[in-house]
Amino acid sequence: MTIQWFPGHMAKARREVSEKLKFVDMVFELVDARLPLSSRNPMLDQIIQQKPRLILLNKVDLADEYQTKQWIAYFKQQGFYALAINSKENSSVKLIMATAKKVLAEKRQRDQERGIQPRAIRAMVIGIPNVGKSTLMNRLIGKKIAQTGNKPGVTKGQQWLRVANELELLDTPGILWPKFEDELIGKKLALTGAIKDQLLHLDDIALYGIDFFVRHYPTRLAKRYKLAEEMEQLPAAELLMEITKKLGFRDDYERASERILLDIRQERLGRFTLDRVDEFEDDNDGLD
Template sequence: MTIQWFPGHMAKARREVSEKIKYVDIVFELIDARLPLSSRNPMMDQIVQQKPRLILLNKGDLADADQNKKWQQYFSEQGYHTLVINAQQNKGVNKIVPEAKKALKEKLARERSKGLKPRAIRAMCIGIPNVGKSTLMNRLVGKKIAITGNKPGVTKGQQWLRSGTDLELLDTPGILWPKFEDQEIGKKLALTGAIKDQLLHLDELAMYGLQFFARFYPARLANRYNLTEEETFLPTAELLMLISKKRGYKEDYDRASEMIIQEIRSGKLGSYTLDRWEELGATINEK
């Protein structure tokens, strides 16, 4: 399964972000806590360059709590200010402005020493599609201004939004990169909903998800689909057929695949992290 998706509005957004980065003090990089590396757009390092950055691991409730702590420590060691949040439930959002002020401590001190009046921090919010940017914007602003949706590519334009007296936000559309060099990353993004389902082979994606849960969370897989421990070790194609039969779909594997994918995305198999911290070294070496 080869996954590619780079609509025209994303190419335009990339240019606009590059042009407007000079107007902001800090960048809020929103990533999916379930895939802390795979949901980071590698092009953003070139665009953001040396701007201070606050990495926000969103959807932290859907991710493995132990993995959240390890990834937060990893990013902190890389020199980034980092928070684990849940924009949907408004958890941790109130920590963003104070953390941004910490990241900009020296810059703000220099401005005060020059006699400049205190002003709102200007921030740009970036992230790939469906990572929860619009929901976060709405939480920060305190009312529904940014357009939200549960599918990627909802936000097509850029807009400045004000959050109280301390923060001004520049919203941007979610931007994927033109080519996934590693198809494993494409599968991870697809499984969490960052890529439109119409572009996918759902049976392959469902089997990828089953394979992951059989490896890292076999007990959950067994409990959810009434499987024995031995059945969780079946080849994934056979496992998909067995689950389809148990759920009453018989040989309608497309419906069974769609059901499995949606249950993984909604957290019905429990919290999970696709990018495993313990495999970090191997992932970096491969790149």
Template sequence: MTIQWFPGHMAKARREVSEKLKLVDVVFELVDARLPLSSRNPILDELIGQKPRVIILNKSDLADERQTKAWVLYFKEQGISAVPIIAQEGKGMQKVMAEAKLLLKEKFDRMKSKGINPRAIRAMSIGIPNVGKSTLINRFIKKNIAKTGNKPGVTKGQQWLKLGKELELLDTPGILWPKFEDPEIGKKLALTGAIKDNLLQMDDIALYGLNIMRTYYPQQLMKRFKINQEELALDLPELLMLISEKRGFRDDYSRASEMIVYEIRSGKVGRYTLDHAPVHFETIEEA
């Protein structure tokens, strides 16, 4: 299966992000906790450079808890702060602010020593579609959007959203899409909902999801779809047919595929992570 998904005008996106980075103190890079690497834009490391950054692992309630801890440790080893959150419920937001303050403490201390009055942290959030960027912004500003007006050097149309006296978020309507060469990344993004379903062959995504779940989370798959160990070992198309029958879809494999993808995507089959962290798990409990 090949997913055709073109990233658009990357050169324009690079230029726009570079210009906006000059206006902020810190970058909030939002990713899907189930895809800490695959849901990142590959050009961001180059663009952000030494700018302070917090990687926000959203939808952590859907991700494998142990893997999330491993990813936090992995990013820490790379010198990058990472915070798991559940934007939909507003959980973890204070931790994001705490990390941002910690990263900027030296800068703000220098400003204070020069007699510059304390001001709000200026941040920019970046994230691919469906990682929860809008939800994050709404939670930060608590749905009371206060536009603070154009800052010096800000081009017309770019607005700052204010959260009390602590945070000003640069509202960036342009969303960067990742550019990927590996078709596996496309499948992962499709399974988690980052690519519109009408661009996909849902039966292919369902088969991919079934394979992932039976490989890494077999007990969850067996429990959800009421299948035994022997049935779990069936060829993937046969497994799809079996689940279709058990759910009453008979030969309607299209509807069965949509159901399987939805139940995996929404966490009904259990928590899972598709990108596995390259760290030693025995060190996680110490992190």
């Protein structure tokens, strides 16, 4: 499976984010709670560098609860603040605001000692496509969308969106895709629907999904498709054939693949997390 990566677009996005970083106090880095590392762009570490950061694990309602707790602990060990959120819920706004204040507590204390009065936190939201950036920004802003006026040094055309009196979001940074050097990352993103199905071989993604659920959630797979207990001994390709028959699709593996992907994305096999902390730790991979 090959997924195209466009260097020109990446360079433009990188330049745009780098230019806007100097106008904000911190960055909200939005990732998918089902794949907290695979939905990150590793290039962000080079761009953001020492800028204060809050990692937001979005779509937590779709992720495995135990694994989410593991990831929050993992990011904490790495020295980052991290929150599990559902950008569709208002309660997430309060959590984000409270944690953002913690992230900037030391800086604000230093400013106060220098006689600088506290002001609204200025932030930008960064995330790859389909992690819920627009939904989160709309939730943060609500119906009260207002331009807060010109800021010194802010280039023409940039807009500040005010959230109550506590937060100002700089709209809109470039959206970054990850570089798909690892085929597995592409499959994970595809399974969650982050990549258009037209760009993929659906049976490849379905096979990956089957193999993943056999390894981590076998009971759910067996129950959904009425599979025998010994299914764990079968390779994913044979299981796809068996599921195709159970669905009544004869030899239409493409149709069966579409159904499996739909079932996974619509939670008919339950909540799941594709990135597992123990696997990344075993590989010595993760945040640089």
